[in-house]
Amino acid sequence: MTKEFDAVIVGSGINALVCGAMLAKNGWRVAILERNDQPGGAISTRTDVFPGFTVELLSSWHPLFLGGPAYADLASDLARLGVEYLNTEDPTGVVCTDGSAVLSTNAQRNAETFGGLGDLGAWNAVMSDFGNKADLAFGLLGTDFWRPNSGKLGWKAWRQLGRRGVMESGAELLEPAGPWADRTFSSPVTKALLAPWALHNGLGPDDASSAFITKVIAAAITLGGMPIPVGGGVKLVDALCTIVTEAGGEIATSTAVQKINVIDGKARSVLTSDGNTYTASKVVIASVTPQSLYLDLLDEKCVPEKYRSAAQDYRYGRAGMQIHLALSEPPRWNNPDMANVALVHVLDSINSFSESVNAANRGFLPRRPTIVVGQPTTIDSSRAPEGAGLLWIQLQEVPRVIRGDLAAEITHTGDWSSKVRDQYAQRVIDQLQPHIANISSGQTGKIVLGPADLEGLNVNLVGGDPYSGDCRIDQYALWRPLRLANGHNTGIKGLWHIGASTHPGPGLGGGSGYLVAKRLRERRR
Ligand SMILES: Cc1cc2nc3c(=O)[nH]c(=O)nc-3n(C[C@H](O)[C@H](O)[C@H](O)COP(=O)(O)OP(=O)(O)OC[C@H]3O[C@@H](n4cnc5c(N)ncnc54)[C@H](O)[C@@H]3O)c2cc1C
Secondary structure, three states: OEEEEEEEEEOOOHHHHHHHHHHHHOOOOEEEEOOOOOOOOOOOEEOOOOOOOOEEOOOOOOHHHHOOHHHHHHHHHHHHOOOOEEOOOOOEEEEEOOEEEEEOOOHHHHHHHHHHHOOHHHHHHHHHHHHHOHHHHHHHHHOOOOOHHHHHHHHHHHHHHHHHHHHHHHHHHHOOHHHHHHHHOOOHHHHHHHHHHHHHHOOOOOOOOHHHHHHHHHHHHHHHOOOEEOOOOHHHHHHHHHHHHHOOOEEEOOOOEEEEEEEOOEEEEEEEOOOOEEEEEEEEEEOOOHHHHHHHHOOHHHOOHHHHHHHHOOOOOOEEEEEEEEEOOOOOEOOHHHHHOOEEEEOOOHHHHHHHHHHHHOOEEOOOOOEEEEOHHHOOHHHOOOOOEEEEEEEEEEOOOOOEEOOOOOOOOOOOOHHHHHHHHHHHHHHHOOOEOOOOOOEEEEEEEOHHHHHHHOOOOHHHOOOOOOOOHHHOHHHOOOOOOOOOEOOOEOEEEOOOOOOOOOOOOOHHHHHHHHHHHHHHO
16 A cells, blocks of 8 residues: 655654644644554653553653743644643752752752752853853754854854864863763762763763753753653654644554655655555655664665764663662662652762763773662652552663673673563662662562663664663764764755754754654745
Protein backbone atom coordinates (compact mmCIF):
# COMPACT_ATOMS: atom_id res chain seq x y z
CA MET A 1 0.00 0.00 0.00
CA THR A 2 1.20 3.54 -0.73
CA LYS A 3 0.19 6.46 1.50
CA GLU A 4 0.84 10.10 0.72
CA PHE A 5 1.94 12.83 3.11
CA ASP A 6 3.73 16.17 3.03
CA ALA A 7 6.35 15.02 5.55
CA VAL A 8 7.35 11.54 6.66
CA ILE A 9 9.23 11.30 9.97
CA VAL A 10 11.20 8.23 10.98
CA GLY A 11 10.99 7.59 14.76
CA SER A 12 8.72 9.16 17.35
CA GLY A 13 10.98 10.54 20.09
CA ILE A 14 10.53 14.04 21.46
CA ASN A 15 12.30 15.66 18.49
CA ALA A 16 10.16 13.82 15.93
CA LEU A 17 6.97 14.67 17.81
CA VAL A 18 7.88 18.35 18.25
CA CYS A 19 8.85 18.60 14.59
CA GLY A 20 5.69 16.79 13.45
CA ALA A 21 3.43 18.90 15.68
CA MET A 22 4.97 22.18 14.52
CA LEU A 23 4.63 21.21 10.85
CA ALA A 24 1.07 19.98 11.44
CA LYS A 25 0.20 23.33 12.99
CA ASN A 26 1.48 24.85 9.76
CA GLY A 27 -1.05 22.80 7.78
CA TRP A 28 1.22 19.91 6.75
CA ARG A 29 0.00 16.31 6.66
CA VAL A 30 2.63 14.42 8.61
CA ALA A 31 3.24 10.68 9.04
CA ILE A 32 5.30 9.62 12.06
CA LEU A 33 6.57 6.04 11.77
CA GLU A 34 7.72 4.22 14.91
CA ARG A 35 9.16 0.72 15.11
CA ASN A 36 8.10 0.24 18.77
CA ASP A 37 4.50 -0.46 19.73
CA GLN A 38 4.22 2.93 21.49
CA PRO A 39 5.31 6.40 20.41
CA GLY A 40 7.65 8.51 22.57
CA GLY A 41 11.11 6.91 22.25
CA ALA A 42 12.95 7.65 25.51
CA ILE A 43 9.68 8.86 27.04
CA SER A 44 8.14 5.64 28.31
CA THR A 45 5.54 6.03 31.04
CA ARG A 46 4.29 2.72 32.41
CA THR A 47 1.39 1.99 34.73
CA ASP A 48 1.68 -1.79 34.43
CA VAL A 49 5.03 -2.44 36.12
CA PHE A 50 4.12 -1.76 39.77
CA PRO A 51 0.35 -1.90 40.45
CA GLY A 52 -1.00 1.56 41.33
CA PHE A 53 2.23 3.38 40.36
CA THR A 54 3.07 5.51 37.33
CA VAL A 55 6.70 4.83 36.44
CA GLU A 56 8.88 6.75 34.00
CA LEU A 57 10.93 3.80 32.77
CA LEU A 58 13.42 6.11 31.00
CA SER A 59 13.42 9.93 31.00
CA SER A 60 11.50 11.77 33.66
CA TRP A 61 12.41 15.44 34.18
CA HIS A 62 11.21 18.18 31.82
CA PRO A 63 13.10 21.42 32.64
CA LEU A 64 14.70 21.43 29.18
CA PHE A 65 11.31 21.15 27.50
CA LEU A 66 9.60 23.82 29.57
CA GLY A 67 12.56 26.17 29.27
CA GLY A 68 12.95 25.69 25.51
CA PRO A 69 11.50 27.26 22.37
CA ALA A 70 9.50 24.17 21.33
CA TYR A 71 7.32 24.49 24.40
CA ALA A 72 6.86 28.21 23.77
CA ASP A 73 5.63 27.38 20.26
CA LEU A 74 3.25 24.59 21.30
CA ALA A 75 2.20 25.61 24.83
CA SER A 76 -1.35 26.74 24.03
CA ASP A 77 -2.15 23.52 22.11
CA LEU A 78 -0.62 21.38 24.85
CA ALA A 79 -2.70 23.18 27.51
CA ARG A 80 -5.83 22.75 25.37
CA LEU A 81 -5.07 19.02 25.18
CA GLY A 82 -4.74 18.72 28.96
CA VAL A 83 -0.96 18.73 29.50
CA GLU A 84 -0.36 20.18 32.95
CA TYR A 85 3.04 20.73 34.55
CA LEU A 86 3.86 20.73 38.26
CA ASN A 87 7.03 22.08 39.81
CA THR A 88 9.00 22.19 43.07
CA GLU A 89 11.01 24.65 45.14
CA ASP A 90 13.59 21.92 45.85
CA PRO A 91 14.79 20.72 42.44
CA THR A 92 18.12 19.20 43.47
CA GLY A 93 20.37 18.31 46.35
CA VAL A 94 23.46 16.36 47.26
CA VAL A 95 24.46 13.86 49.92
CA CYS A 96 28.24 13.40 50.01
CA THR A 97 30.93 12.38 52.47
CA ASP A 98 31.39 15.95 53.70
CA GLY A 99 27.71 16.76 54.21
CA SER A 100 24.61 17.61 52.26
CA ALA A 101 22.86 20.59 50.69
CA VAL A 102 19.80 21.55 48.68
CA LEU A 103 19.75 23.90 45.68
CA SER A 104 16.44 25.73 45.65
CA THR A 105 14.46 28.03 43.38
CA ASN A 106 14.21 30.31 46.42
CA ALA A 107 17.09 32.83 46.37
CA GLN A 108 16.89 33.45 50.13
CA ARG A 109 17.23 29.74 50.90
CA ASN A 110 20.20 29.47 48.52
CA ALA A 111 21.84 32.43 50.26
CA GLU A 112 21.49 30.58 53.59
CA THR A 113 22.81 27.32 52.08
CA PHE A 114 25.86 28.82 50.38
CA GLY A 115 26.44 31.13 53.35
CA GLY A 116 26.56 28.07 55.60
CA LEU A 117 29.04 26.40 53.24
CA GLY A 118 31.25 29.49 53.14
CA ASP A 119 30.61 29.91 49.41
CA LEU A 120 27.97 32.67 49.23
CA GLY A 121 30.27 35.25 47.60
CA ALA A 122 31.47 32.71 45.04
CA TRP A 123 27.92 31.53 44.25
CA ASN A 124 26.65 35.08 43.81
CA ALA A 125 29.60 35.94 41.58
CA VAL A 126 29.03 32.85 39.38
CA MET A 127 25.32 33.55 39.00
CA SER A 128 25.81 37.25 38.35
CA ASP A 129 28.54 36.66 35.76
CA PHE A 130 26.45 33.96 34.10
CA GLY A 131 23.36 36.19 34.22
CA ASN A 132 25.23 38.90 32.28
CA LYS A 133 25.96 36.42 29.50
CA ALA A 134 22.87 34.21 29.82
CA ASP A 135 21.37 35.24 26.48
CA LEU A 136 24.65 34.33 24.75
CA ALA A 137 24.94 31.02 26.63
CA PHE A 138 21.37 29.89 25.95
CA GLY A 139 21.65 31.34 22.42
CA LEU A 140 24.70 29.18 21.76
CA LEU A 141 22.86 26.03 22.79
CA GLY A 142 19.73 26.88 20.78
CA THR A 143 21.27 28.35 17.64
CA ASP A 144 20.98 26.74 14.25
CA PHE A 145 24.64 27.23 13.29
CA TRP A 146 23.95 26.53 9.64
CA ARG A 147 21.65 29.46 8.95
CA PRO A 148 22.91 32.77 7.68
CA ASN A 149 21.56 34.64 10.72
CA SER A 150 23.57 32.45 13.15
CA GLY A 151 26.39 34.98 12.61
CA LYS A 152 24.22 37.44 14.56
CA LEU A 153 25.05 35.63 17.79
CA GLY A 154 28.77 36.03 17.18
CA TRP A 155 28.27 39.69 16.33
CA LYS A 156 26.21 40.19 19.49
CA ALA A 157 28.95 38.56 21.59
CA TRP A 158 31.57 40.78 19.94
CA ARG A 159 29.56 43.94 20.64
CA GLN A 160 28.72 42.89 24.22
CA LEU A 161 32.13 41.57 25.26
CA GLY A 162 34.69 43.07 22.89
CA ARG A 163 37.55 41.16 21.26
CA ARG A 164 39.35 40.39 24.52
CA GLY A 165 36.08 39.43 26.21
CA VAL A 166 35.18 37.01 23.41
CA MET A 167 38.60 35.37 23.67
CA GLU A 168 38.30 35.10 27.44
CA SER A 169 34.78 33.71 27.22
CA GLY A 170 36.04 31.11 24.73
CA ALA A 171 38.44 29.77 27.34
CA GLU A 172 35.68 29.89 29.94
CA LEU A 173 33.42 27.96 27.56
CA LEU A 174 35.97 25.15 27.30
CA GLU A 175 36.90 24.87 30.99
CA PRO A 176 36.30 21.49 32.68
CA ALA A 177 34.02 21.47 35.75
CA GLY A 178 36.62 19.98 38.13
CA PRO A 179 39.24 22.74 37.91
CA TRP A 180 36.49 25.38 37.77
CA ALA A 181 34.85 24.09 40.96
CA ASP A 182 38.26 23.85 42.70
CA ARG A 183 39.25 27.41 41.90
CA THR A 184 35.80 28.87 42.58
CA PHE A 185 34.39 27.20 45.68
CA SER A 186 35.90 26.31 49.04
CA SER A 187 33.43 23.70 50.28
CA PRO A 188 33.57 20.11 48.99
CA VAL A 189 29.79 20.04 49.46
CA THR A 190 29.27 22.95 47.03
CA LYS A 191 31.48 21.19 44.49
CA ALA A 192 29.58 17.93 44.88
CA LEU A 193 26.25 19.78 44.68
CA LEU A 194 26.98 21.43 41.34
CA ALA A 195 29.54 19.40 39.36
CA PRO A 196 27.54 16.14 38.90
CA TRP A 197 25.07 18.06 36.75
CA ALA A 198 27.64 17.76 33.95
CA LEU A 199 26.65 14.09 33.83
CA HIS A 200 23.22 15.09 32.58
CA ASN A 201 24.77 16.33 29.38
CA GLY A 202 26.93 13.24 29.03
CA LEU A 203 30.08 14.85 30.46
CA GLY A 204 32.44 14.26 33.38
CA PRO A 205 34.29 16.81 35.53
CA ASP A 206 37.48 16.52 33.46
CA ASP A 207 35.81 17.04 30.08
CA ALA A 208 36.11 20.28 28.14
CA SER A 209 33.04 22.54 28.51
CA SER A 210 31.67 20.70 31.55
CA ALA A 211 31.96 23.87 33.67
CA PHE A 212 29.86 25.76 31.12
CA ILE A 213 27.20 23.02 31.11
CA THR A 214 27.21 22.94 34.95
CA LYS A 215 26.62 26.70 35.08
CA VAL A 216 23.86 26.55 32.45
CA ILE A 217 22.07 23.79 34.33
CA ALA A 218 22.55 25.41 37.77
CA ALA A 219 21.07 28.66 36.44
CA ALA A 220 18.24 26.84 34.63
CA ILE A 221 17.31 24.86 37.75
CA THR A 222 17.41 27.77 40.18
CA LEU A 223 15.21 29.76 37.80
CA GLY A 224 12.99 27.02 36.42
CA GLY A 225 12.93 24.22 39.02
CA MET A 226 12.29 20.64 37.93
CA PRO A 227 8.92 20.51 36.14
CA ILE A 228 7.23 17.22 35.32
CA PRO A 229 3.87 16.59 33.65
CA VAL A 230 0.97 15.37 35.79
CA GLY A 231 0.53 11.67 35.00
CA GLY A 232 3.91 11.30 33.28
CA GLY A 233 5.60 12.09 29.97
CA VAL A 234 3.01 9.99 28.14
CA LYS A 235 0.60 12.94 28.53
CA LEU A 236 2.98 15.12 26.50
CA VAL A 237 3.49 12.36 23.92
CA ASP A 238 -0.26 11.84 23.52
CA ALA A 239 -0.89 15.56 23.11
CA LEU A 240 1.85 15.97 20.50
CA CYS A 241 0.46 12.97 18.58
CA THR A 242 -3.02 14.52 18.71
CA ILE A 243 -1.73 17.77 17.19
CA VAL A 244 -0.38 15.70 14.29
CA THR A 245 -3.54 13.63 13.76
CA GLU A 246 -5.89 16.62 14.14
CA ALA A 247 -4.23 18.05 11.02
CA GLY A 248 -4.84 14.84 9.03
CA GLY A 249 -1.56 13.15 9.91
CA GLU A 250 -0.90 9.61 11.07
CA ILE A 251 1.11 8.02 13.87
CA ALA A 252 1.99 4.48 12.81
CA THR A 253 3.48 2.29 15.55
CA SER A 254 5.06 -1.17 15.11
CA THR A 255 6.23 0.24 11.78
CA ALA A 256 9.98 0.08 11.25
CA VAL A 257 11.40 2.07 8.36
CA GLN A 258 13.74 -0.11 6.30
CA LYS A 259 14.70 2.19 3.44
CA ILE A 260 14.60 5.84 2.53
CA ASN A 261 14.10 6.03 -1.24
CA VAL A 262 16.07 8.68 -3.07
CA ILE A 263 15.06 9.34 -6.67
CA ASP A 264 16.84 11.87 -8.88
CA GLY A 265 18.81 13.10 -5.88
CA LYS A 266 15.76 13.80 -3.69
CA ALA A 267 14.28 11.79 -0.79
CA ARG A 268 10.79 10.84 -2.02
CA SER A 269 9.46 8.07 0.20
CA VAL A 270 10.23 5.41 2.80
CA LEU A 271 9.63 1.68 2.77
CA THR A 272 8.40 0.07 5.99
CA SER A 273 8.82 -3.42 7.41
CA ASP A 274 5.19 -4.28 6.62
CA GLY A 275 5.79 -3.56 2.93
CA ASN A 276 4.06 -0.17 2.83
CA THR A 277 5.44 2.91 1.11
CA TYR A 278 4.92 6.35 2.62
CA THR A 279 5.57 9.07 0.08
CA ALA A 280 6.68 12.54 1.16
CA SER A 281 5.79 15.35 -1.21
CA LYS A 282 7.97 17.78 0.75
CA VAL A 283 10.46 16.15 3.13
CA VAL A 284 11.62 13.02 4.87
CA ILE A 285 12.99 13.62 8.38
CA ALA A 286 14.99 10.90 10.13
CA SER A 287 15.31 10.79 13.92
CA VAL A 288 17.83 7.96 14.01
CA THR A 289 21.55 7.55 14.68
CA PRO A 290 24.00 8.67 11.97
CA GLN A 291 25.03 5.07 11.38
CA SER A 292 21.45 3.96 10.90
CA LEU A 293 20.77 6.85 8.51
CA TYR A 294 23.87 6.86 6.31
CA LEU A 295 24.91 3.20 6.48
CA ASP A 296 21.59 1.42 6.72
CA LEU A 297 18.49 3.32 5.62
CA LEU A 298 20.06 4.98 2.57
CA ASP A 299 21.39 3.09 -0.43
CA GLU A 300 25.17 3.15 -0.57
CA LYS A 301 25.13 4.81 -3.99
CA CYS A 302 23.14 7.83 -2.68
CA VAL A 303 25.60 8.71 0.06
CA PRO A 304 28.91 10.42 -0.68
CA GLU A 305 31.84 8.44 0.70
CA LYS A 306 32.86 11.23 3.10
CA TYR A 307 29.43 11.03 4.77
CA ARG A 308 29.65 7.27 5.10
CA SER A 309 33.10 7.46 6.59
CA ALA A 310 32.14 10.26 9.03
CA ALA A 311 29.06 8.25 10.09
CA GLN A 312 31.23 5.17 10.60
CA ASP A 313 33.42 7.19 12.98
CA TYR A 314 30.47 8.50 15.02
CA ARG A 315 31.16 7.49 18.63
CA TYR A 316 28.83 6.41 21.40
CA GLY A 317 29.32 7.51 24.99
CA ARG A 318 29.14 5.71 28.31
CA ALA A 319 26.08 3.58 28.96
CA GLY A 320 23.37 4.23 31.52
CA MET A 321 21.33 2.14 33.92
CA GLN A 322 17.95 2.68 35.57
CA ILE A 323 16.73 1.16 38.83
CA HIS A 324 13.08 1.64 39.78
CA LEU A 325 11.97 0.88 43.32
CA ALA A 326 8.43 0.80 44.67
CA LEU A 327 8.40 1.25 48.46
CA SER A 328 5.71 0.56 51.02
CA GLU A 329 6.23 4.07 52.44
CA PRO A 330 8.13 7.20 51.33
CA PRO A 331 11.94 6.89 51.41
CA ARG A 332 13.24 7.50 54.95
CA TRP A 333 16.29 9.70 54.40
CA ASN A 334 18.73 10.10 57.26
CA ASN A 335 18.82 13.75 56.36
CA PRO A 336 15.10 14.72 56.32
CA ASP A 337 15.91 17.73 54.06
CA MET A 338 16.25 15.27 51.18
CA ALA A 339 12.68 13.99 51.53
CA ASN A 340 11.28 16.85 49.42
CA VAL A 341 14.05 17.08 46.85
CA ALA A 342 13.17 16.02 43.29
CA LEU A 343 16.62 14.77 42.28
CA VAL A 344 19.41 14.01 44.77
CA HIS A 345 22.98 13.14 43.75
CA VAL A 346 24.56 10.69 46.19
CA LEU A 347 28.34 10.43 45.85
CA ASP A 348 31.51 10.57 47.92
CA SER A 349 32.94 13.72 46.38
CA ILE A 350 33.91 15.41 43.14
CA ASN A 351 36.98 13.11 43.20
CA SER A 352 34.90 9.92 43.23
CA PHE A 353 32.83 11.49 40.42
CA SER A 354 36.00 11.95 38.36
CA GLU A 355 37.19 8.42 39.17
CA SER A 356 33.85 6.85 38.22
CA VAL A 357 33.50 8.68 34.91
CA ASN A 358 37.03 7.74 33.92
CA ALA A 359 36.53 4.16 35.05
CA ALA A 360 33.40 3.82 32.93
CA ASN A 361 35.04 5.53 29.94
CA ARG A 362 37.82 2.94 30.11
CA GLY A 363 35.45 -0.03 30.54
CA PHE A 364 35.50 -0.47 34.33
CA LEU A 365 32.60 -0.74 36.76
CA PRO A 366 33.02 2.12 39.25
CA ARG A 367 33.63 1.37 42.94
CA ARG A 368 31.63 4.31 44.26
CA PRO A 369 29.34 5.52 41.46
CA THR A 370 27.56 8.86 41.41
CA ILE A 371 23.94 7.89 42.04
CA VAL A 372 21.07 10.02 40.76
CA VAL A 373 18.08 9.47 43.05
CA GLY A 374 14.87 10.85 41.56
CA GLN A 375 11.74 11.25 43.66
CA PRO A 376 8.86 12.01 41.26
CA THR A 377 6.22 11.91 44.01
CA THR A 378 7.75 15.01 45.62
CA ILE A 379 6.16 16.86 42.68
CA ASP A 380 3.33 14.69 41.36
CA SER A 381 1.71 12.70 44.16
CA SER A 382 -0.46 10.83 41.63
CA ARG A 383 2.59 8.73 40.65
CA ALA A 384 2.23 6.38 43.68
CA PRO A 385 -0.62 5.09 45.84
CA GLU A 386 -1.22 7.17 48.95
CA GLY A 387 1.43 6.50 51.60
CA ALA A 388 3.76 4.61 49.25
CA GLY A 389 7.18 5.63 47.91
CA LEU A 390 8.77 5.55 44.45
CA LEU A 391 12.43 5.96 43.51
CA TRP A 392 13.72 6.59 39.97
CA ILE A 393 17.45 5.82 40.22
CA GLN A 394 19.81 6.60 37.40
CA LEU A 395 23.46 5.72 36.78
CA GLN A 396 25.43 7.40 34.06
CA GLU A 397 28.94 6.10 34.75
CA VAL A 398 28.41 2.71 33.21
CA PRO A 399 30.81 1.06 30.74
CA ARG A 400 29.24 -0.11 27.47
CA VAL A 401 31.57 -3.10 27.37
CA ILE A 402 33.03 -4.36 30.66
CA ARG A 403 36.79 -4.79 30.99
CA GLY A 404 36.94 -5.02 34.73
CA ASP A 405 35.53 -4.01 38.08
CA LEU A 406 37.34 -1.28 40.00
CA ALA A 407 36.14 -2.89 43.24
CA ALA A 408 37.35 -6.32 42.07
CA GLU A 409 34.12 -7.96 43.24
CA ILE A 410 32.06 -8.67 40.12
CA THR A 411 33.26 -11.30 37.68
CA HIS A 412 32.26 -10.84 34.05
CA THR A 413 32.90 -11.93 30.49
CA GLY A 414 32.70 -8.50 28.95
CA ASP A 415 28.95 -8.56 28.32
CA TRP A 416 26.15 -7.10 30.40
CA SER A 417 24.60 -10.39 31.52
CA SER A 418 21.58 -10.07 33.80
CA LYS A 419 23.75 -11.44 36.63
CA VAL A 420 26.37 -8.68 36.27
CA ARG A 421 23.62 -6.07 35.89
CA ASP A 422 21.86 -7.19 39.07
CA GLN A 423 25.11 -7.46 41.06
CA TYR A 424 26.04 -3.92 40.06
CA ALA A 425 22.54 -2.68 40.96
CA GLN A 426 23.01 -4.24 44.40
CA ARG A 427 26.27 -2.28 44.83
CA VAL A 428 24.26 0.87 44.18
CA ILE A 429 21.51 -0.05 46.64
CA ASP A 430 24.12 -0.96 49.28
CA GLN A 431 25.71 2.47 48.75
CA LEU A 432 22.33 4.14 49.30
CA GLN A 433 21.45 2.05 52.38
CA PRO A 434 23.21 4.30 54.95
CA HIS A 435 21.28 7.29 53.59
CA ILE A 436 17.81 5.80 53.00
CA ALA A 437 16.89 3.50 55.87
CA ASN A 438 14.02 1.66 54.16
CA ILE A 439 15.58 1.26 50.71
CA SER A 440 15.82 -2.51 51.11
CA SER A 441 13.33 -3.32 53.88
CA GLY A 442 10.54 -1.24 52.31
CA GLN A 443 10.85 -2.60 48.76
CA THR A 444 7.62 -3.86 47.21
CA GLY A 445 8.88 -3.82 43.65
CA LYS A 446 12.16 -3.52 41.76
CA ILE A 447 13.12 -3.15 38.09
CA VAL A 448 16.70 -2.94 36.92
CA LEU A 449 17.44 -1.86 33.35
CA GLY A 450 21.02 -2.36 32.20
CA PRO A 451 22.67 -1.11 28.99
CA ALA A 452 21.34 -4.01 26.91
CA ASP A 453 17.81 -3.41 28.22
CA LEU A 454 17.99 0.29 27.31
CA GLU A 455 19.03 -0.52 23.76
CA GLY A 456 16.29 -3.16 23.64
CA LEU A 457 13.73 -0.46 24.50
CA ASN A 458 15.06 2.06 21.97
CA VAL A 459 17.49 1.21 19.16
CA ASN A 460 18.84 4.77 19.17
CA LEU A 461 20.39 4.12 22.62
CA VAL A 462 23.28 2.18 21.09
CA GLY A 463 25.12 0.05 23.68
CA GLY A 464 22.87 1.63 26.34
CA ASP A 465 24.19 5.17 25.70
CA PRO A 466 21.27 7.29 26.98
CA TYR A 467 22.37 10.23 24.84
CA SER A 468 22.70 8.46 21.46
CA GLY A 469 26.30 9.57 21.03
CA ASP A 470 29.30 10.80 22.98
CA CYS A 471 28.73 14.46 23.93
CA ARG A 472 32.37 15.49 24.31
CA ILE A 473 33.22 18.69 22.49
CA ASP A 474 34.62 17.13 19.29
CA GLN A 475 31.20 15.58 18.70
CA TYR A 476 29.02 18.40 19.97
CA ALA A 477 27.60 21.73 18.77
CA LEU A 478 29.04 22.37 15.26
CA TRP A 479 30.35 18.81 15.04
CA ARG A 480 27.17 16.99 15.96
CA PRO A 481 26.28 14.67 14.34
CA LEU A 482 29.21 14.53 11.92
CA ARG A 483 32.66 16.05 11.90
CA LEU A 484 31.68 17.40 8.46
CA ALA A 485 29.76 20.08 10.38
CA ASN A 486 26.75 19.60 8.14
CA GLY A 487 24.17 20.03 10.92
CA HIS A 488 20.70 18.72 10.16
CA ASN A 489 21.36 18.84 6.45
CA THR A 490 22.10 15.38 5.07
CA GLY A 491 23.47 16.52 1.73
CA ILE A 492 20.46 14.81 0.10
CA LYS A 493 17.67 17.08 -1.09
CA GLY A 494 14.49 16.79 0.98
CA LEU A 495 16.13 14.69 3.72
CA TRP A 496 16.77 16.10 7.20
CA HIS A 497 18.38 14.58 10.26
CA ILE A 498 17.12 15.24 13.81
CA GLY A 499 17.25 13.55 17.24
CA ALA A 500 19.68 13.34 20.16
CA SER A 501 22.56 12.45 17.82
CA THR A 502 22.21 15.89 16.19
CA HIS A 503 22.67 19.46 17.46
CA PRO A 504 21.73 20.57 20.14
CA GLY A 505 22.11 17.01 21.42
CA PRO A 506 20.16 14.92 23.91
CA GLY A 507 17.49 15.88 26.39
CA LEU A 508 13.78 16.51 26.31
CA GLY A 509 14.09 20.02 24.86
CA GLY A 510 13.08 18.80 21.40
CA GLY A 511 15.70 21.25 20.07
CA SER A 512 16.63 19.60 16.78
CA GLY A 513 12.99 18.91 15.91
CA TYR A 514 12.22 22.55 16.63
CA LEU A 515 15.12 23.93 14.57
CA VAL A 516 14.30 21.83 11.51
CA ALA A 517 10.54 22.51 11.70
CA LYS A 518 11.20 26.24 12.04
CA ARG A 519 13.49 26.19 9.05
CA LEU A 520 10.95 24.28 6.92
CA ARG A 521 8.08 26.54 8.01
CA GLU A 522 10.02 29.65 7.10
CA ARG A 523 11.02 28.18 3.74
CA ARG A 524 7.42 27.50 2.80
CA ARG A 525 6.46 31.07 3.66
C1 LIG B 1 17.19 6.37 30.77
C2 LIG B 1 17.15 7.78 30.25
C3 LIG B 1 16.80 8.81 31.11
C4 LIG B 1 16.78 10.13 30.64
N1 LIG B 1 16.34 11.11 31.47
C5 LIG B 1 16.14 12.36 30.96
C6 LIG B 1 15.45 13.34 31.72
O1 LIG B 1 14.96 13.08 32.81
N2 LIG B 1 15.35 14.59 31.19
C7 LIG B 1 15.85 14.91 29.95
O2 LIG B 1 15.74 16.06 29.52
N3 LIG B 1 16.45 13.96 29.18
C8 LIG B 1 16.59 12.71 29.65
N4 LIG B 1 17.15 11.73 28.88
C9 LIG B 1 17.57 12.07 27.51
C10 LIG B 1 16.35 12.21 26.59
O3 LIG B 1 15.31 11.41 27.04
C11 LIG B 1 16.70 11.81 25.17
O4 LIG B 1 17.87 12.51 24.76
C12 LIG B 1 15.58 12.16 24.20
O5 LIG B 1 14.34 11.69 24.67
C13 LIG B 1 15.89 11.58 22.84
O6 LIG B 1 14.88 11.96 21.96
P1 LIG B 1 15.00 11.73 20.40
O7 LIG B 1 14.10 12.71 19.76
O8 LIG B 1 16.42 11.72 19.98
O9 LIG B 1 14.41 10.31 20.11
P2 LIG B 1 14.39 8.89 20.94
O10 LIG B 1 13.70 9.16 22.19
O11 LIG B 1 15.73 8.35 20.94
O12 LIG B 1 13.43 8.10 20.02
C14 LIG B 1 13.79 7.64 18.76
C15 LIG B 1 12.71 6.69 18.29
O13 LIG B 1 12.98 6.34 16.94
C16 LIG B 1 12.60 5.00 16.76
N5 LIG B 1 13.29 4.49 15.57
C17 LIG B 1 14.63 4.37 15.39
N6 LIG B 1 14.89 3.85 14.19
C18 LIG B 1 13.70 3.64 13.58
C19 LIG B 1 13.29 3.13 12.32
N7 LIG B 1 14.18 2.72 11.40
N8 LIG B 1 11.96 3.05 12.03
C20 LIG B 1 11.05 3.48 12.92
N9 LIG B 1 11.37 3.96 14.16
C21 LIG B 1 12.68 4.05 14.47
C22 LIG B 1 13.02 4.33 18.05
O14 LIG B 1 12.29 3.12 18.24
C23 LIG B 1 12.65 5.40 19.08
O15 LIG B 1 11.36 5.21 19.59
C24 LIG B 1 17.15 10.41 29.31
C25 LIG B 1 17.50 9.37 28.44
C26 LIG B 1 17.47 8.06 28.91
C27 LIG B 1 17.77 6.94 27.95
